[in-house]
Amino acid sequence: MDAPPLAVTTDEGIATFSPEQLRAMRDEFQRFLLDYQFALREVETKLGILRDEFQLMHDYNPIEHLSSRVKSADSLVEKVVRKGIDPSFASIRAHITDIAGVRVTTSFTKDAYRLFDLLTQQDDVTVREVKDYIAEPKANGYKSLHAIVEVPVFLSTGRVSVAVEVQFRTIAMDFWASLEHKIYYKYDGAVPDGLLAELKDAADSAALLDARMERLHGELHGQRPGPLRAV
């Protein structure tokens, strides 16, 4: 027996969808996300090759951790509504550039910049936007280097160019950001002033730790020590 149609309330009134229509919508959404999953694989492969090459040629691994995700449906819908974007696939594809996201966690700040350069200089990678929150941290103390890049994905139907947001940050920056993220959600964005001040203080401490570890690492490898300065 066929399942009954599903009624959904919209701005225009009540719309009904048959099970076939719902399945077609689900398939279309999954197909939309597939390009982003493929693009993530491309970027992960590029970064994995750089990591393995560094390890082999220089006996040094600049990448502590590599993670990736396709934005959840809930988070995507929330962003479409918050930014007032037309909810068509074409418009979402054009305006939301962090549907595919890769996070590269490095030991040192200079490795974050080095990996950014090595990835973005590849001739099949197009840089759409860069936000350098390491050079210019956000007021709350958030530091990270963000790049929106486009990479080609080769499908049976031809080549498509897909946007991926790549975030480069040190372990200390990552530690801070993941705690701040949890606190922000716990307080639903309304974090008490005292806690905000403590978080900013902790971000400054993390920056000093980064500078200190990088200096020690430099000394270990024969570089002359410079003044201790948070980047």
Ligand code: 0O2
């Ligand atoms: P998730 O779970 O990582 O996907 P937006 O802030 O999204 O409206 P835009 O221009 O896309 O606008 O933001 P931006 O500055 O490039 O930052 C996007 C991502 O950077 C966020 O993704 C976070 O991952 C991270 N980020 C930016 N600012 C902060 C911050 O103050 N604290 C922390 N912990 N992370 C930050 P999403 O979509 O918020 O979340």
